[in-house]
Amino acid sequence: MPVTITIPAPLRQFAGGQSQITVEAKTAGEALDLLTSTHSALRRHLFNEQNALRNFVNVYLNDEDIRHASGPATPLKDGDTIMIVPSIAGGAVIESEVAQTLPELSNEEILRYSRHLIMPEVGMQGQRRLKAASVLMVGTGGLGAPVGMYLAAAGVGRIGIVDFDVVEESNLQRQIIHGTKDLGRRKIESARDRLRDINPHIEIETHETRLTSQNAMQLFRNYDVVVDGTDNFPTRYLVNDACVLSGKPNVYGSIFRFEGQASVFWAEKGACYRCLYPEPPPPGLVPSCAEGGVLGVLPGIVGAIQANETIKIILGAEGLMINRLLLFDAWTMKFREFKLRKDPKCPVCGEQPTITALIDYEEFCGMAAHQAPQPDARLEEISATELNARRLRGDKLQIIDVREPHEFEIARIPGTKLIPLGHVVSRMNEIDPESETIVHCKGGVRSAKAIQALKRAGFPGRLINLKGGITAWSEDVDPRVAKY
Amino acid sequence: MISITEALLNEIREHGVRDYPYECCGLLLGRFRAEGKSVTETYAISNAREESAKRNRFLIEPAELMRGERYARERDLEVVGFYHSHPDSPAVPSQYDLEHAWPTYSYIIVSTTADRAGDLFSWEQEPDRSQFNPEEILKIL
Numbered sequence: 001m002p003v004t005i006t007i008p009a010p011l012r013q014f015a016g017g018q019s020q021i022t023v024e025a026k027t028a029g030e031a032l033d034l035l036t037s038t039h040s041a042l043r044r045h046l047f048n049e050q051n052a053l054r055n056f057v058n059v060y061l062n063d064e065d066i067r068h069a070s071g072p073a074t075p076l077k078d079g080d081t082i083m084i085v086p087s088i089a090g091g092a093v094i095e096s097e098v099a100q101t102l103p104e105l106s107n108e109e110i111l112r113y114s115r116h117l118i119m120p121e122v123g124m125q126g127q128r129r130l131k132a133a134s135v136l137m138v139g140t141g142g143l144g145a146p147v148g149m150y151l152a153a154a155g156v157g158r159i160g161i162v163d164f165d166v167v168e169e170s171n172l173q174r175q176i177i178h179g180t181k182d183l184g185r186r187k188i189e190s191a192r193d194r195l196r197d198i199n200p201h202i203e204i205e206t207h208e209t210r211l212t213s214q215n216a217m218q219l220f221r222n223y224d225v226v227v228d229g230t231d232n233f234p235t236r237y238l239v240n241d242a243c244v245l246s247g248k249p250n251v252y253g254s255i256f257r258f259e260g261q262a263s264v265f266w267a268e269k270g271a272c273y274r275c276l277y278p279e280p281p282p283p284g285l286v287p288s289c290a291e292g293g294v295l296g297v298l299p300g301i302v303g304a305i306q307a308n309e310t311i312k313i314i315l316g317a318e319g320l321m322i323n324r325l326l327l328f329d330a331w332t333m334k335f336r337e338f339k340l341r342k343d344p345k346c347p348v349c350g351e352q353p354t355i356t357a358l359i360d361y362e363e364f365c366g367m368a369a370h371q372a373p374q375p376d377a378r379l380e381e382i383s384a385t386e387l388n389a390r391r392l393r394g395d396k397l398q399i400i401d402v403r404e405p406h407e408f409e410i411a412r413i414p415g416t417k418l419i420p421l422g423h424v425v426s427r428m429n430e431i432d433p434e435s436e437t438i439v440h441c442k443g444g445v446r447s448a449k450a451i452q453a454l455k456r457a458g459f460p461g462r463l464i465n466l467k468g469g470i471t472a473w474s475e476d477v478d479p480r481v482a483k484y
Numbered sequence: 485m486i487s488i489t490e491a492l493l494n495e496i497r498e499h500g501v502r503d504y505p506y507e508c509c510g511l512l513l514g515r516f517r518a519e520g521k522s523v524t525e526t527y528a529i530s531n532a533r534e535e536s537a538k539r540n541r542f543l544i545e546p547a548e549l550m551r552g553e554r555y556a557r558e559r560d561l562e563v564v565g566f567y568h569s570h571p572d573s574p575a576v577p578s579q580y581d582l583e584h585a586w587p588t589y590s591y592i593i594v595s596t597t598a599d600r601a602g603d604l605f606s607w608e609q610e611p612d613r614s615q616f617n618p619e620e621i622l623k624i625l
Contacts, residue, residue, distance in 0.1 A: 006553070009516060009562060010586035019562070056584070058546035065546065083553065088509075088544040088566055089584040 001026065005035055005082045007042075014041040028061055029072025031082055046084065056087040102128035103157070109201055113155055126315045127155060133314040134158035136223035138211055138239055140191040141165075142289070142299030143229035143253045143306065145177035150307035152195040152202055156314070159195065160205040160223055163187040170484065174296035211235055213358035216242035225310050227251045229303070231289060233280040234361035240265060240273035241358055244349045251310050253302040256286070258295050258331040260302035263321050263340065264309050267349035270322040275343040275350075280365040291445070298330050379448055380464045384472040387438060391415075399438045400424075400431060402450040403470075407442065411482040413473050416440070424450045425457045433461030440466035440473075442484075485520035486565065486590045486606050487622040488512075495526050497601035500569035500594045507531055509544055511552045512565040512590060520622070521564040521590055527552045565590030565606075572596075575603040577616040587611045590619055 004022050007015045015021060016039065025031035036043035048054050059066045060083040066074045076082075105113070105127060116122040122130075135156050137144045140163045151159055165187045167178045182190035188206040195204050209215060211230075216238055220226055226248050228239045236254070243250035249266040252273060265272045305328075309321050325338045348355040382390075390397060399416040401408060408418045419427050421441070431437055431454075439447040444467055451463045466472070474481040499508045511527040529544050529552065544566070556562055566589060570578075575595040577585070585591060587609045595602035606619040 006557075008553075008586075009564065010588040013588070058550075060546070060550050063547075063550075083550055085546045085550050085553065086586050087546060087584070088549060088586075089580075 001076050001078045001080070003031055003076050003078075003080045003082055005031060006084065008084055008086050010086065011042060011045055011084065014045060015039045025076055027072060027076060028059060028066045028069075028074040028082060031076060032059065032072070058085040058087060059083070060085055103131050104128070105131065106201075109155065112199075112201070116154070121317065122315060129316070130155045130311065130314055131157040133225070134160065134223045135225045135227060135310055135314075136160040136162065136219060137227045137229055138162050138235070139229035139231070140175070140177060140187045141171065141229060141231060142174040142255060142294065142296075143303040144191070144227070145175045146300050146303035147227050147229060147253075147307045147310070148177055148191055148195055149198055150304060151310060152199045152204075154307070154311055155199065156202060156311075158203040158205065158223075160207060160219070161188050161191055162207040162209060162211050162219065163191070164208055164210045174294065174299050176300070211238060213238060213360065216358060217246055220246045220248055223248065225249050225251060225313055227306055227310055228253065229306075233286075234365045236273065237280065237364060238358065238361045241348050241355060243267070244272050244274075245356070245358070249313050251306045251313070253299075253306045255294050255298050255302050256289060257292050258298060258329055260298050260328040260330070262302050262305045262309070262326045262328070263324060264313070266320075266322055267342075269320075271340040271342045272346060272349040274348050275346045276325065276340055278343070278347070291442070295330050298328075301328060301330065379451060380462070381467045382438060382464050383467050384476040387466060387473075388477045396435050397438055398432055398435050399440060399466075400450075401440055401470075402447050403441050407484075410484050411470060411474070413440065413470055413478075413481065421446050421450050421453075425453050428454060428457060428459055431459070431461065433459065436462050436464065438464050438466055441469045443469040443471055485620045485622055486512075486523060486592075487520065487624050488514075488523040489624050492523060492526050493604060493621075493623070496567045496592060497594055497596075497604065499526075499528055499567075500571075500596040500601050501599065503531070503569065504596050504598050505571045507569050507571060508596075509566065509568040511544075511549070511556075511563050512567060512592065513552070513556045513559070513561045514564045515562060516564060516588075523564060523590075524561060525559070526567065527555065563589070565592065567592035567594065569594050569596045569601075575605045577607050581607075582609070582613070582616060585609045585613075585616070587613065591616070592621075 002022055002024050004020050006020050007018060012019055021035060023031050023034040025034055036046065046054060046057050053059060061069065061074055062081055110117065113127050116127050117124060133156050135151055137148055137159065140148060140161050148159060148161065167182045167185050167187055167190050169183060171178060172180065177194045178190045186208060188208050192204045192206050207219060220242050226239060226243050228236060228250055230236050230239060240250055244267040247268060249264055252265050253262045312320055323340045325340050327336045344351050347353060399413060401412065401416045401418045402421040402424055404420050419430065439450050441447040444465060447465050447469065451465055454463060470481065471483055474483045499510060509531055510529050512523045513525040513527055514521055514523040529548050553563055570593055573595065575593040577591065577593065591607045592604065593607065594604040606621050607616040608619040609616055
């Protein structure tokens with residue numbers, strides 16, 4: 001039966017330049033066989049080595065794809081038209097241009113990241129992006145621990161860590177990047193070893209320094225993303241401002257007791273930390289984790305969220321936590337989310353920024369607090385050893401412990417009376433003004449506040465603050481008293 | 485070389501902006517001549533990619549291409565190439581484009597944003613499929 005085969009333009013050069021060829025055949029397969037026996041160069045363009053039609057070639061019999069009919073066995077009628085139709089597809093350069101410069105994955109890496117690779121959202125391209133990416137972690141504490149471990153495991157090619165601390169016993173309840181064997185080691189070294197153990201294919205850069213206004217811009221410049229794992233306001237504002245000024249996304253997390261916060265502050269795309277909190281709270285109003293405590297697993301959860309967002313930023317994912325503040329309560333197990341808005345008046349990322357270079361953040365966080373208790377020059381202090389000596393001499397002293405009852409349960413200095421800070425004024429009458437009074441807490445901050453409150457309330461007796469609190473007592477006088 | 489009128493180029497640009505943030509695609513209909521290709525009509529095609537991939541992918545269903553081929557033949561024209569847009573990215577072919585293209589055809593790519601079309605270039609694949617070469621666009625009135 002004579003049928004007409006139409007040849008698409010790109011293949012005509014292999015068919016003697018003809019656009020239509022007439023053959024006599026009973027089936028579509030036979031027609032193609034005849035065509036390609038006359039024009040053998042055409043065969044390798046239409047069929048693969050297994051003699052099947054290539055998947056970017058479609059053969060239509062009249063209006064129907066022969067794959068949907070009986071394939072090559074599809075019967076032909078007189079006057080049928082067979083059309084060879086190439087598949088046409090394409091796509092933007094977004095991936096490909098990057099692709100040419102992205103590092104390749106070794107077979108070992110392909111195996112390691114296979115659970116990522118089989119998801120189209122990551123794929124080879126995404127995994128290579130992770131390999132090409134660099135992330136700077138500020139702090140290797142509670143938040144930095146899961147952030148670093150997950151980013152290393154995920155194959156982020158270069159991870160920088162900034163810390164100047166050493167590993168202490170009280171860190172290990174939550175900073176799972178460090179172990180008991182690391183006690184006393186530099187945190188950056190302990191963290192580096194742990195990350196290397198998790199993934200030897202990545203580069204780890206250690207920066208043993210405190211992050212300062214002098215070094216932040218220099219450090220941030222070399223990384224794609226900055227993850228804030230700090231535990232204090234001056235550094236948090238410093239990280240924010242340096243990110244805004246250098247155009248880097250700031251993956252934020254913070255924790256206190258049972259509550260955590262997370263967000264992505266990226267000034268080019270949304271609010272920054274200052275849009276949310278233009279000024280720090282007065283010093284001392286928000287206690288640190290060392291004073292207020294923190295549930296060990298909390299930074300695990302918040303840090304994992306930060307790692308998640310960091311990976312999404314690198315992959316170019318949608319649904320980032322930009323302009324969104326996540327609040328998490330581990331005690332009630334509730335997540336809440338607030339919308340954030342970029343503040344056009346924001347001093348650092350607004351329309352007319354007043355902060356165009358890094359400032360003194362210690363000063364900023366101290367000065368901005370107008371109601372902050374000023375350090376009292378008249379505050380009388382005593383060291384733990386001195387106090388011990390006076391007690392041994394038999395001086396008449398009373399010691400008031402202003403910590404909380406549950407802290408009193410952990411450790412106490414013998415012969416002391418417990419009056420928590422919140423009750424110290426209302427229970428003032430329990431303190432004998434005739435005798436000298438030593439006031440102590442865990443580290444000396446709350447006891448200083450207690451003394452101020454008592455003085456303001458008109459307590460007539462002599463009040464002396466124990467420098468360094470019960471911690472100093474344990475270190476300098478009696479190691480049997482537990483440190484916490 | 486490909487010759488095409490400014491009016492048709494504007495149609496391509498407008499299609500690109502209309503479909504932003506997705507990729508648009510269509511056929512270039514005309515004739516193969518000794519001195520190059522000439523385009524006399526464009527033929528818009530709906531992007532067959534699923535929603536999520538449309539932003540940086542286009543796919544012309546063979547059935548649609550066949551309809552376009554047939555439409556062309558009725559007018560004594562041929563498919564001489566394809567056009568598509570690159571939303572928020574340059575008008576240069578990607579690796580993906582290279583892998584899914586054919587020699588001989590012209591590939592016009594237009595870079596688009598939400599409100600305007602940017603660069604527009606035409607590309608032709610090397611016969612051994614190794615790379616794209618820029619193709620001169622001869623604008624005619």
